Amino acid sequence: MIDWAAEPAATLPAMRFRSPVDTAARAVRRALGLRGPTTINVSACAAGALAVAEAASLVARGARAVVCGGADSMVNPLGIGGMARLGAPSPRAAPDACRPFDRDRDGLAIGEGAAMFIVEDLASARARGARPLAAITGWGATQDAYRATAPRPDGSAAAAAIARALTRAGLAPEAIGYVNAHGTGTPLNDPAECCALATVFGAHVAKLPVSSIKGAIGHLMAAAGAIELAACVLALTESLLPGTAHLRHRDPACDVDVIGPSPRRAYVEHTLSNSFGFGGQNASVILRRMP
Amino acid sequence: MTAMIAPVAVIAWRWRTALGADIEAAVTRMLAGESGAIANPEPAYRVRAIAPIAGAPPRTRHDRFVRRLGAFAIDAATQVAAGLAPDLRLGLYSAVGGLRAHWDDMLAAFVRQRDDGIDAWALGLREIHPFWMLRHLSNNVHALLAADLGARGDGATYGGASAGAQAIAAAAWALHAGAIDTAIVVAHDSLLEPETLVELGERDQGQLPGEAAAALVLVRPDDPRARDRLASVAAFAGAGAPTGDAMRGAIDAFSAMGPIDLVDGDHALPAATARTAIAAAFGEIGAVTPLVQTIALAGILKRTRARVALGLAAGEPDLITAIRIEVPA
Numbered sequence: 001m002i003d004w005a006a007e008p009a010a011t012l013p014a015m016r017f018r019s020p021v022d023t024a025a026r027a028v029r030r031a032l033g034l035r036g037p038t039t040i041n042v043s044a045c046a047a048g049a050l051a052v053a054e055a056a057s058l059v060a061r062g063a064r065a066v067v068c069g070g071a072d073s074m075v076n077p078l079g080i081g082g083m084a085r086l087g088a089p090s091p092r093a094a095p096d097a098c099r100p101f102d103r104d105r106d107g108l109a110i111g112e113g114a115a116m117f118i119v120e121d122l123a124s125a126r127a128r129g130a131r132p133l134a135a136i137t138g139w140g141a142t143q144d145a146y147r148a149t150a151p152r153p154d155g156s157a158a159a160a161a162i163a164r165a166l167t168r169a170g171l172a173p174e175a176i177g178y179v180n181a182h183g184t185g186t187p188l189n190d191p192a193e194c195c196a197l198a199t200v201f202g203a204h205v206a207k208l209p210v211s212s213i214k215g216a217i218g219h220l221m222a223a224a225g226a227i228e229l230a231a232c233v234l235a236l237t238e239s240l241l242p243g244t245a246h247l248r249h250r251d252p253a254c255d256v257d258v259i260g261p262s263p264r265r266a267y268v269e270h271t272l273s274n275s276f277g278f279g280g281q282n283a284s285v286i287l288r289r290m291p
Numbered sequence: 292m293t294a295m296i297a298p299v300a301v302i303a304w305r306w307r308t309a310l311g312a313d314i315e316a317a318v319t320r321m322l323a324g325e326s327g328a329i330a331n332p333e334p335a336y337r338v339r340a341i342a343p344i345a346g347a348p349p350r351t352r353h354d355r356f357v358r359r360l361g362a363f364a365i366d367a368a369t370q371v372a373a374g375l376a377p378d379l380r381l382g383l384y385s386a387v388g389g390l391r392a393h394w395d396d397m398l399a400a401f402v403r404q405r406d407d408g409i410d411a412w413a414l415g416l417r418e419i420h421p422f423w424m425l426r427h428l429s430n431n432v433h434a435l436l437a438a439d440l441g442a443r444g445d446g447a448t449y450g451g452a453s454a455g456a457q458a459i460a461a462a463a464w465a466l467h468a469g470a471i472d473t474a475i476v477v478a479h480d481s482l483l484e485p486e487t488l489v490e491l492g493e494r495d496q497g498q499l500p501g502e503a504a505a506a507l508v509l510v511r512p513d514d515p516r517a518r519d520r521l522a523s524v525a526a527f528a529g530a531g532a533p534t535g536d537a538m539r540g541a542i543d544a545f546s547a548m549g550p551i552d553l554v555d556g557d558h559a560l561p562a563a564t565a566r567t568a569i570a571a572a573f574g575e576i577g578a579v580t581p582l583v584q585t586i587a588l589a590g591i592l593k594r595t596r597a598r599v600a601l602g603l604a605a606g607e608p609d610l611i612t613a614i615r616i617e618v619p620a
Contacts, residue, residue, distance in 0.1 A: 021429065021450035026609065029530055035537055038530035038610065039457050042387065042429035042450035050447050057464065077411035082424035141445045141470075143383060143437040148356060148425060157443050160379055164445075164470070279434025281446065 024071040024114070034067060042222065045182070046141070046277035047072075048115070049225025049285050053139035055119040056285075065120040070223035073112030080110055086149065088186060088278075096246035098219070100183035100212035101190050101258045103251040108184045111218020115226035134233045134287040137270070138171065140164025144280025150188050151276060155196030161282040162200045162272065169270070169286045173201045176208065176286070177268025178241050179256075180228045182276040183212020184219055191253040193274060198255070209266065211259040215245030225275030229285060232271040236289045239267045296544055297463040298525040298615070299474075299509045300517035304586050305367040306505035308573050309342035312367075318590035321572040328499055328574065337492025341483055342501030342574030353435050356425045361432040363504035364479035368436050371506040372475050377441020382471035384446055384462040385433040386454030388480030388577040397423065398485060436477065444471040452606020454478065454578035456614060459507070459526035459585075466511045479504040480577035501574020505582035522589040523617045526581055530609050538603065541613035545601055548615060552597035555584055556604070569602075580604040581614045592618040 022040045029038060039054055041047040048070025055068035074083060083089050090097035090107035098109035118130075125132050142161040146152040166173060181193055198205050213231050220227055235241050241264045250258050268289070275283045309327020310317035327342040348362035357365065364385075375381055400415035425431050430448040437446065445465040449457035455478040462474035481502030482491070491498055510516050512523065527544065531537030545551065555569050569587050576583060584602030592600055602614040 022610070025451075029609075035531055037528055038453070039461075039528060040449055040451040040454065041447055043433070043446075043448045044428065044430045047448075054447075054461070057468075061464070077408065077416050078419075081412060081416055081419070082427075085421045086424055141447065142379065143434075143443050143446050145377070145437040145441050145443045147438060148431060148434040157379075160443070277430065278428065279430045280437060281430060281433070281448070 028067055028116070032067065036063070043281045044277035044279055045219070045221055045224050046275040046281040046283040047222040047225065048227070049229065049273060049275035049283040050141060052117060052119065052136065052226060052229055053141065053283060053285055055117070056136040056139060059119055059121050064124050065118060067116065068119055069114065069116035070220070070226035071114035072220055072222035074110050074221055075112045083110055090185070096215070098185040098215045099246040099248070100181065100185040100215050100244050101250055101254040102185070102247050103249045105185045105187065105190065105251070107186055108214065109218040111220045113217065113220045113227055114223050115230045117226070117229070132290045134236050134290060136285065137288045138165040138167070138169025138286035140168060140284050142282045144282065146280050148279050151192040151280065153188070153192050153195070155192045155194070155199060157280065158193060158196035158274065158276055158282045159199040161284045162196060162274065165272065165284040165286045166200070171270060171286065174204050175270050176201070176272045177266065178232070178235055178271045179208060179210040180232050180235070180242070180271065180273040181210050181212045182274045183214055183244070185212070185214060189276065190251065193276065194254045194256050205256050208257055209241050209259050209264060210256045211242050211244045213242050215247065225273065225283060225285070228273050228275065229287070232273050232287050235268065235271055236287060239265060241266050241268070296525050296527055297460070297467045298512060298523045299463040299466055300512050300514065300520035301507050301522045301524055301585065302510055302516050302520055303371045303508040304506065304521060305371040306503060306583060306586055307344050307348070307363040307367050308503045308583065309344055309501050310572060311345070314586055314590060318587060321568055321587065322591065322594070324568065326572050327501065336488045337495065338488050338500060340499055342499055343483055344502055355422055357432060357435065358426050360479040360481045360502060360504060364432050364477050364506070365436055365439070367504050368475060368477040368506040369439060371508055372440045375440065375473055375475070375508065377443070379443045380472040381440070381442045382444040382446050382462060382465050382474040383433060383437050383440070383442035384458040384474060384476045385430065385436070385448040386458040386476070386478035386578045387429055387432070387448065387450055388452065388454065432477070432479065440475065442475060451610055452577050453528040453610040453612045455581035456526040456528035456612035459509070459524060459581060459614065460528060462509050463525065466509060472510070472514070474509040475506060476509060476582065477504070477506040478579040478582050480579045482575050482577060499571065499574040501576045503573060503576040503579040503583055505579050505586065507582060507585065520619060522585065524585050525615045527613045529611045529613070531611060538611050538613065541611070542601065545613060545615040549599060551599050551601045551615070553588065553591065553600040555588055555600065555602045577606055581612050584614055585616055588616045589618050592616065
């Protein structure tokens with residue numbers, strides 16, 4: 001503990017460095033008057049996806065409706081400084097700092113944001129007149145068990161998460177029509193994720209559209225999985241697959257069908273969203289288009 | 292409510308508490324009315340007593356990346372997981388307090404900061420250790436443990452005062468769903484950091500801030516290993532005032548599973564709530580509470596004719612936990 005006696009007059013500044021992890025959950029709970037069980041997932045960059053997956057699991061077990069999602073910001077001196085010291089962000093101060101799957105990528109761009117969902121039993125949603133946007137059909141989680149600061153290079157644990165999600169959804173790999181990649185734009189993440197995709201999808205990966213929205217909105221850390229699921233919802237409802245901002249020269253080590261900077265119009269039935277957290281916590285979630 | 296509750300078998304456990312690491316000895320001391328409380332040696336705080344874990348955790352290769360409580364958690368989990376096969380059927384569920392800042396190793400970089408945050412880097416943040424983010428990352432202990440133990444299956448890290456119950460509940464459902472065959476649940480938390488102590492001192496409600504780390508190994512009730520189980524546990528993590536419907540709902544759900552012989556509350560509950568001596572013995576231990584209750588209540592039950600105990604706890608803000616523990620006949 002700090003030697004408080006050596007700083008007898010010290011008080012913390014009004015600027016709050018404290019970071020209660022359930023701030024957002026508490027605010028949502030109070031704003032909506034929710035009184036049910038509360039779960040606060042802090043599994044780093046996989047937290048948002050895992051929160052949605054857990055909500056789907058709860059509904060599958062009998063819960064009527066769950067409010068879920070993610071909110072995060074590391075856009076502050078401590079967050080930016082700390083990430084910089086780990087060497088994760090791009091060192092370039094440029095709008096195209098984050099270039100997922102590009103051969104010249106050199107790191108992520110720290111972002112901030114939030115995305116929330118109502119996950120609800122389909123019959124319940126329809127009974128109250130809600131228009132379902134998508135169905136959560138599959139989810140899977142694994143852990144790299146590799147290193148705290150680097151993904152497993154062969155993507156094997158990430159592949160297992162994807163495979164588990166496919167199994168839960170009852171889908172063959174060929175059924176997936178779009179992958180929203182974790183795609184951080186760091187030198188290590190992107191090729192490892194492409195290895196995972198190649199492992200699961202085999203030859204299908206050559207014609208499987210993949211993109212990362214992190215080049216456009218940055219890495220939202222704990223909220224990334226949630227907002228990227230929102231991107232998948234929009235891909236289904238708008239029949240428009242988001243592009244990969246700032247991609248100019250695809251890295252040959254990322255041998256998948258990466259969508260370039262412009263969105264691609266396509267009608268797909270099933271989407272896959274990957275969230276691979278710092279420290280190796282992997283989550284994959286599959287959505288299905290609503291008829 | 293029932294969507295959250297799934298009993299599982301506990302086949303191994305370890306803890307690091309203010310009453311020591313020896314579970315039998317600690318339960319004996321607790322039942323004798325002893326407490327891990329000591330007089331707060333720091334007069335700058337108005338908190339009069341604290342319940343720290345005595346001593347330091349054993350040194351490991353992770354020392355540069357984890358802080359003291361995380362090291363205790365790694366120590367407990369490593370011991371509890373001895374002999375478990377490292378593979379995709381082994382899950383890991385972690386709980387960290389996180390409601391408190393736990394900035395105690397960084398306050399020196401904070402005290403010169405301006406209220407508006409301008410020049411924060413120059414006014415101290417640049418002096419922070421390069422590994423501070425790893426040390427403070429919510430899932431750092433989880434990541435290191437997963438690598439050490441080869442836990443590649445389902446898993447998640449939970450935060451907040453109810454995180455221990457969240458982790459047990461999530462592990463239980465992953466087991467029942469067949470996603471994994473074995474789950475390690477590990478939790479660590481401490482209220483012994485400056486801001487929390489100042490806050491508790493200002494409230495002056497007689498709470499005993501403490502710290503602890505604990506780990507459980509869980510399997511499905513029909514797993515052959517469950518025949519030698521230490522106990523069965525089911526957990527609920529809810530929200531709401533501890534006297535409100537949320538707590539009552541959990542109690543009702545557990546009561547529906549059969550008679551309850553013993554109830555443990557904690558200091559955050561109203562005085563009228565039935566309680567045993569767990570919080571008095573181990574202190575307020577936040578996210579670790581459900582795990583320590585599991586171990587301690589099972590230890591009490593085994594010394595009596597009673598079979599079933601209910602452990603209740605309330606943490607700020609408005610987070611409640613309830614666990615049901617049953618020991619074999």
